[in-house]
Amino acid sequence: MNRPSWLATVRLSPAASSGASAPARLALTGGRTRDRSRSRFGGVRAPVRMALVLLLALVLVRLITVTPPDARVSTAIPGGVRIPGPPPRPDWPATGEAALTVPGIGSLGTSSDVRPRPIASVAKVMTAYLTLEHFPLAPGRAGFTLTITRAEARAEAVDLRQDQSVLPVAAGERLSERQLLEGLLIPSGNNIARILAVYEAGSLDRFLAEMNTTARSLGMDHTRYTDPSGFATSTVSTAADQLRVFLAALRFPTFRAIISTAAVTLPVAGTVTNYDPLISEGYDGKTGSDGAAEGCLAFVKDLRVGGRSVPVVGVVLGQGVGQNTTTILDAAGAAAQALVHSVAIRLAVRTVVPAHHRVLVATTAAGTRVTGVTARALSAIGWPGLTERLRVRARRLGQAVHAGERVGTLSLAGPLPLPVGEDPATPVRATASARAPGLAWRVGHLL
Incomplete structure (x- = not known):
């Protein structure tokens, strides 16, 4: 029978046929030779397969365990x-000068005409401020007590003859700190300004030095005090400077309480009234008026916005014409009202x-x-x-x-x-x- 050409025929070598102990050798006839290297190659392939399996396992573990970072x-x-929106445009007075701010919200700046000028009794704001700085006065307290001397009583009479603003006093009269501040700020007694100055500093000269030093510390660079009451026309300032000391004084609740008082009764003077022309309309302030300074007013008006009381604080100087106190103070009051109104219409939630x-x-x-x-x-x-x-x-x-x-x-x-x-x-x-x-x-x- 004929065999396929590829089929191998096994023959024993002569050595094998003779029974020798040498290994038998296989020979392929009529086809390709089979080499023992194939079995050796199969032995190398197993570690490679193992490595691939291990690598795949590591990749799978990495895919499972890799954690994306948080967003x-x-x-x-x-x-x-x-x-x-457009900011408010304050209705600045046509004459004189003014400064306006809303504490805690922002400043409205000053009018264009800014120069040192006489300020009359607005100067008493600094006198009150220094008194309260050295002798703090809690609400409802009377503070220290002074006895009016004969010299102080005579000085009041001289002031009255000079047509100064005074608080009537008598020798031996006892006035508390609160009453003295009321006499200083409500009827604007020039004589009370001097009494407080001497008590606070020991002498008038030392008090004036203290006024000017304090002005510098408050940034009032265009202010010069030459008397504690403002009666002297050489006491000059600007609206912006007076706004600084007025804001400082408002930090004292006693100061705000007194300037909001329409009238007060004192031992000798009796009932005296506030010169503030807008006191009944909620404008608390300190006035100043004479021929040189014209009408002046440092004021604070509380507005109600968003259920909260919001103070508008300002100073107007040089308002009105002439020496009639009522006329020029009414002009100062009108200027203050116009300023507050121009802010109130823009101040909102x-x-x-x-x-x-x-x-x-x-x-x-x-x-x-x-x-x-x-x-x-x-x-x-x-x-x-x-x-x-x-x-x-x-x-x-x-x-x-x-x-x-x-x-x-x-x-x-x-x-x-x-x-x-x-x-x-x-x-x-x-x-x-x-x-x-x-x-x-x-x-x-x-x-």
Whole structure:
């Protein structure tokens, strides 16, 4: 029978046929030779397969255990925001000068005509301020007590003959600190200004030096005091400077209480009234008037805004014409009213940051971006043109972001006051969802 050419025929070598002990050798006839190297190659392949299996296992473990980082949050709003709209334009008086501010909100500046000029009895604000600085007087307290000397009683009579503003006193009369301040600020007694000056500093000269030193420390660079009452026309200042000392004096509740008093009864003088022409309309202040200074008024008027009392503080100098006290003080009062009105119509509860305003951006490790917006509007008391500071606090997020999730907080950081009951902060919430990074991200971050 014929065999296929590829079929091997096994033959014993001569050595094998003779029974020799040498190994048998196989020979292929009619086909390809089979080499013992094939079995050796098979032995090398097993470790390679093992290494590949191990490598695959390591890759799978890495894919399972690699952890994407949390979503990153960045701020998308500046640190301060300006209230939109035109700022108020104060109705400055046509003559003289003025300065205006709303403490805690902002300054309205000064009128264009600014120069040192006589200030009359507005100078007594500094006298009251220094008295309260050295002898603080709590509400309801009387403070120290002085006995009026014969010399002081005679000096009051001389002042009266010179047509000065005085508080009638008598030798031996005892007046408390509160009563002296009432006599200084309500009927504007020049004689009381001197009595307080000597008591406070030991002498009139030392008190004048103290007045001018204090003026420098308050930044009143255009002010010169030559007497404690303002009767001397050489005592000069500007509206801006007098606003500084008036604000300093207002820090004392006793000062504010006295200048808001329409009338007071004193032992010898009896009932004396306040020269302030607007006292009945809630303008608390200190007047000054004479032919050189004309009508002057340092005032504070409380406005009601957002359920809160907001003071408007100002000074007007050089109002009216002539020496008639009523006429020139009425002119000063009219100037003050015009200024307050021009601010009041612009002072309101303003939206600083509206609802749904973009504040934060959350970015997942896969690069997906989600915007965070304010949950509600934030409001403050002010006028257009003012800037309110903002504070942003981002929360730590996970790998994913969910729609509506709180991603941070936006707060008003001042200086503007808030309406009563207003929360200064609002949550910032995500507008959409972003999934955590998946298999594609893990494959890309194996190394």
